[in-house]
Amino acid sequence: MSNSPFRPGYSRMPLVFGGHERTVREFENVFQNFDIGENQSVLVSGLRGAGKTSMLGTLGDLAAAHGWTVIREDAGTGLLSRVMDSRIPQILGTFDRDTRMRLTRLGIWEFTADFDYVERKREVTPLLRDDLAAIAQATDDRGILVLVDEVSSRKSALDELSRFALELSHAIAEGLNIVVVFAGVKIELDELLAQPHLTFLRRSRQLIFRRLSAEATRRVIRETTEAGGRKLALDAEEHLITTSQGYPYLVQLVGDYAWRNNPDADGITLEDAESAREKAISEVEERVISRVYRDLSEKDREFLQAMSPDDGVSKMGSIADRMGVSPQYANIYKQRLIDSGYVQMAGRGFVDFSLPYLREYVRTVVSTTSASPREPDNGGWDEFPPPKR
Ligand SMILES: Nc1ncnc2c1ncn2[C@@H]1O[C@H](COP(=O)(O)OP(=O)(O)O)[C@@H](O)[C@H]1O
Ligand SMILES: [Mg+2]
Known part of the structure; x- marks a missing residue:
């Protein structure tokens, strides 16, 4: 049985350092x-x-x-x-x-x-x-x-x-x-x-x-698996990429779970990748997303809560309405959240979460309800939308 070459955890250097x-x-x-x-x-x-x-x-x-x-x-x-x-x-x-x-x-x-x-x-x-x-x-x-x-x-x-x-x-x-x-x-x-x-x-x-591009993510997952001495099926690779959404900690986590699903087998299969998804996402929510959310001020959180009812992008006007504040006021919070990497612009007057699974996390923190699509160039992620949970 070979040890996993993935290194999920804070301050754990990856075997393959992607992007940058x-x-x-x-x-x-x-x-x-x-x-x-x-x-x-x-x-x-x-x-x-x-x-x-x-x-x-x-x-x-x-x-x-x-x-x-x-x-x-x-x-x-x-x-x-x-x-x-x-x-x-x-x-x-x-x-x-x-x-x-x-x-x-x-x-x-x-x-x-x-x-x-x-x-x-x-x-x-x-x-x-x-x-x-x-x-x-x-x-x-x-x-x-x-x-x-x-x-x-x-x-x-x-x-x-x-x-x-x-x-x-x-x-x-x-x-x-x-x-x-x-x-x-x-x-x-x-x-x-x-x-x-x-x-x-x-x-x-x-x-x-922010996130690694889809290509950098692919390289990390493939090269890490191969450096560990196993093969990676193409459909498994796609699946791991979409689950991780290029978030470095999650890339390592989902790779690790997929590896451990059947460590004696020759290679990582789609089944391994599928079995890894739920575990990796709930783990990243617990270890990363919850802490990232706690780093925010009360008002910043209110902004994210006002975005969370939407399944896709959120309209700035709706956010201001839901927060009960003026559009100008909402804009200040938008800018802060964009600067710090929580949120990204998604066309004029629209924003989206830029940290994968943050929306789902915020929904569990509150409970609230919907808007429309399209975002600009975002590192190739349009081809790899996050899986529905
Ligand atoms: N460029 C990268 N490519 C692949 N994995 C990475 C990369 N950067 C970080 N990781 C992985 O992400 C996780 C978190 O990394 P870390 O450097 O501790 O993040 P931070 O210091 O920003 O909290 C670790 O498991 C690490 O191996
Ligand atoms: Mg650190």
Whole structure:
């Protein structure tokens, strides 16, 4: 019996990382040629399960493979001290002897006689910007990638992250080869951008993670199955694609259930895919969609509730009516929900859910009742409508 190659779960790197080809290519160029350009600071936003952490992991691996120093932490209390007191000394310990000797001479850290243990010199006021500059100097400015995941807008976390970002901005202003990537839920990242003194972050490149295209989804499902050593029937493939709707977490979940249905068989069949559907959808509702819904404010939820009676797209006018608010007011909420990836435009005056199965979930939360079709180019998903439940 072979183990499933699918990796459903938060922060579990997929075996096959689909989509985002351009971003990955661009970063490869950054790491290889130091052609940093507009990628100096990047903000990755998206709903839970959209693949933000996996992207950080992918970038971290890529950078390390090109000899960059990678500093990766979750935001939150103690960020600065976690980085300065444990992450950086740990990284310093991995440098070769020559580099460590050079670091010693810079006077920030002391190493033991055989250079295998680092201690910060007490007479120096520790500043992250100095640490980064020292690492850059000792490594001939070979590049430092700073990855910060789970950006949160809780006050204490935000204060700490602001101080951290300010240090980074000083290091960047020195002209060092530093690239910074922050990841989090859109609403939380927006709070960070609103902080004073963080102008450099407001100039960041913004990457918004939504669904994978139908083609990228196909590649992930097929290549993951084949890497696991089994075949994938064509009709099973279609079925898994339509069930997942390209939502990364769900792609891994439905693939995993299909794999486990009959793991000793030669390949995954349509029957396996069918048996996986209900399980994967209810699991994604429980682990992802419910949390994504809870991330919203009361008013945002009211907007989604006002959309949920419709079987297809919702008319903005009807939403405003159902909410009992003016069209202008409803528009503000529409825009916020579009920006954060919950909702998408579906032609003039119409919106639709952009997270699969969110409608069904919202219906279970409330109980309410119908409108019409068509949406613009949406990554090829018109050919793969979600299955009726
Ligand atoms: N580009 C991708 N291709 C295939 N699977 C992915 C991709 N990105 C994420 N996944 C899968 O989706 C799930 C959630 O990924 P994660 O990176 O933790 O999302 P987030 O950090 O946005 O909540 C994991 O099971 C992961 O393996
Ligand atoms: Mg994550």
